Amino acid sequence: MKKDSWLASPFMVWVLIFTVVPLGMVCWYAFTDASGAFTFENILKIGTYWDYLKDSLIMGAVATALCLLLGYPLAYIMSRASWGAQQTMMMLLMLPQWMNFLLRTYSWMTLLENNGLINNILGRIGLGPFHMINTKGAIILGMVYNFLPYMILPIYSVMEKIHDSLFEAARDLGANRFNTMRRVVFPLSLPGVITGITMVFVPSVSTFVISQMLGGGRNMLIGDVIERLFVGAAPNYNVGAALSLVLMVLILISMAVMKKFDDGEETGGLMM
Amino acid sequence: MSENIISLKNISVSFDDEVILDKLNLDIKDGAFVTLLGPSGCGKTTTLRIIGGFQEPDSGDVFFGSERINDLPAHKRKLNTVFQRYALFPHLNVYENVAFGMRVQKKSEAEIKAKVAEMLKLVSLDGFEKRRTSTLSGGQQQRVAIARALANDPRVLLLDEPLGALDLKLRKEMQVELKRIQSRLGITFIYVTHDQEEALSMSDTIVVMNHGVIQQIGSPTDIYNEPENGFVADFIGESNIVDGIMHADCDVEFCGTRFECVDTGFGKDEEVDVVVRPEDVIVVPKEESGLRGTVTSVTFKGVHYEMYVNVPGEEEEWIIQSTVAQEEGKEIGMTVIPENIHIMKKYTGDYASDIEFE
Numbered sequence A: 001m002k003k004d005s006w007l008a009s010p011f012m013v014w015v016l017i018f019t020v021v022p023l024g025m026v027c028w029y030a031f032t033d034a035s036g037a038f039t040f041e042n043i044l045k046i047g048t049y050w051d052y053l054k055d056s057l058i059m060g061a062v063a064t065a066l067c068l069l070l071g072y073p074l075a076y077i078m079s080r081a082s083w084g085a086q087q088t089m090m091m092l093l094m095l096p097q098w099m100n101f102l103l104r105t106y107s108w109m110t111l112l113e114n115n116g117l118i119n120n121i122l123g124r125i126g127l128g129p130f131h132m133i134n135t136k137g138a139i140i141l142g143m144v145y146n147f148l149p150y151m152i153l154p155i156y157s158v159m160e161k162i163h164d165s166l167f168e169a170a171r172d173l174g175a176n177r178f179n180t181m182r183r184v185v186f187p188l189s190l191p192g193v194i195t196g197i198t199m200v201f202v203p204s205v206s207t208f209v210i211s212q213m214l215g216g217g218r219n220m221l222i223g224d225v226i227e228r229l230f231v232g233a234a235p236n237y238n239v240g241a242a243l244s245l246v247l248m249v250l251i252l253i254s255m256a257v258m259k260k261f262d263d264g265e266e267t268g269g270l271m272m
Numbered sequence B: 001m002s003e004n005i006i007s008l009k010n011i012s013v014s015f016d017d018e019v020i021l022d023k024l025n026l027d028i029k030d031g032a033f034v035t036l037l038g039p040s041g042c043g044k045t046t047t048l049r050i051i052g053g054f055q056e057p058d059s060g061d062v063f064f065g066s067e068r069i070n071d072l073p074a075h076k077r078k079l080n081t082v083f084q085r086y087a088l089f090p091h092l093n094v095y096e097n098v099a100f101g102m103r104v105q106k107k108s109e110a111e112i113k114a115k116v117a118e119m120l121k122l123v124s125l126d127g128f129e130k131r132r133t134s135t136l137s138g139g140q141q142q143r144v145a146i147a148r149a150l151a152n153d154p155r156v157l158l159l160d161e162p163l164g165a166l167d168l169k170l171r172k173e174m175q176v177e178l179k180r181i182q183s184r185l186g187i188t189f190i191y192v193t194h195d196q197e198e199a200l201s202m203s204d205t206i207v208v209m210n211h212g213v214i215q216q217i218g219s220p221t222d223i224y225n226e227p228e229n230g231f232v233a234d235f236i237g238e239s240n241i242v243d244g245i246m247h248a249d250c251d252v253e254f255c256g257t258r259f260e261c262v263d264t265g266f267g268k269d270e271e272v273d274v275v276v277r278p279e280d281v282i283v284v285p286k287e288e289s290g291l292r293g294t295v296t297s298v299t300f301k302g303v304h305y306e307m308y309v310n311v312p313g314e315e316e317e318w319i320i321q322s323t324v325a326q327e328e329g330k331e332i333g334m335t336v337i338p339e340n341i342h343i344m345k346k347y348t349g350d351y352a353s354d355i356e357f358e
């Protein structure tokens, strides 16, 4: 075992260069002022940006919930389909992902615009026009559209491993569809749900592309604020780094809470 | 007189144009231990799944008592299954696995607790309540599966090769235990196996199947002593099966020798299969019998010696069992008393290939 540990060295170098060093730099900026002196000022400025942070967390949570609502049944259907159908569905799910993220999001702009495709079609049947672009709804739509596969895939991959015989065993013991879902499928899919939630929530909370393109700059998220602090007209690396750090800590906390929930379920079989 | 609890009437099933069960008829008496026995692929599991409600027959009727249950979904049938691979719920501990059926039925916590305790005691797993099923041995998982199925108070328990994955010693123990559980609870067991010894030692009734067709239904002694055809005879135990000619009632010729037998009702000079069990062959000095051969191998089997005898003109060697060993290479005579010569209508299939299917 020990003597093979050198195999991990490329990975260690990678981690050092692209994780440890940047993280160290973020921390350094976050706890220093323009002159390089140690300070808590930057962290304390979080109060100024509280509204953006709150908006980001709420919209990220809504988008995650919608992804779960849509993705869970889809993952279930996929996992129980014939092998061929599973492959086809997987293909359809991944196909849009091969298109550039910016392009995909950009195309939603043209769809949602006041005189865009959707309002055009609705207009023909005497509806609308609806104001859709540059709203919080549009941002959430963008998040759901872009991140839905990250919800479906982990759930699908755990569900697909649930053997048919467990469904038969549940039925054999008197469980109808609902009871089988509740007592077998759901608890067994929970690890996938936890992963899915994390994988959707994290990029949703920290996105800035989606909010810029579909929110029209009027619905800034914390990601936009951080971006501006780094590349905007009046850059401030120190506050930007501090905000990033706060966001990261919040995400870590939420992940830890989710993880706890997952572990609790696994050993607490008696609760179900 | 006990009633039939399960009846299958004219059940047929095909998968991809291949006939798996062909107009199967079967009545199972309430409280019996019935075994479906046959080589693998003969349709035993399919039969069990039809009774359990997991497989719809293409045609035919399934009765539970006098009620036709074709359209009754599996979860409403008053029977439970011990699955071939146990199918325990991996996210639940032993207690919750056994409690599963009762939770679904919203039984009270007190009732569940009492029943789980009773069931775990029945299968000798008391004290294992909190264990995760993945930490149990194969034999223990098997017991959990049995306890879980029995906790629902089924009138019929279906068991699909439940001991198949266990080692020989454990299998023997579990056979005794299953039999004990069955007689203690007094419910019907429908048991599937391809192991004839298991079937013989556990069952009240054995149903021998081949290619989706029932070959014989009877008690273990009937099946063993009076096999209805060569397939049953060969499958149920090692046998000598040779071509014979029925000259008249009770007068059969095989291996160039005429023997007295007890079978009647065949046509004059009808070609038949003759079955002789290895333990029924009596070794005599070669002058005393027309049936002669040379001993080619002798193996000590514990209680008896098993010997192969090359009979001139016969394709297959005879297999005989005796407590007295013969010398290899010695020429011996063999005889059989009339009661131990079993005459059967010619079986058109090929026993060897049917059985090697396993």
Ligand SMILES: Nc1ncnc2c1ncn2[C@@H]1O[C@H](COP(=O)(O)OP(=O)(O)O)[C@@H](O)[C@H]1O
Pocket (backbone or CB within 6 Å): B015, B016, B020, B038, B039, B040, B041, B042, B043, B044, B045, B046, B047
């Ligand atoms: N769902 C299915 N689809 C196609 N063929 C099947 C299916 N289930 C069983 N079979 C076939 O039916 C035959 C009988 O199977 P089975 O009842 O499982 O036999 P046994 O339990 O006696 O070994 C086998 O040849 C098997 O390949």
Ligand SMILES: [Mg+2]
Pocket (backbone or CB within 6 Å): B041, B044, B045, B046, B160, B161
């Ligand atoms: Mg089988």
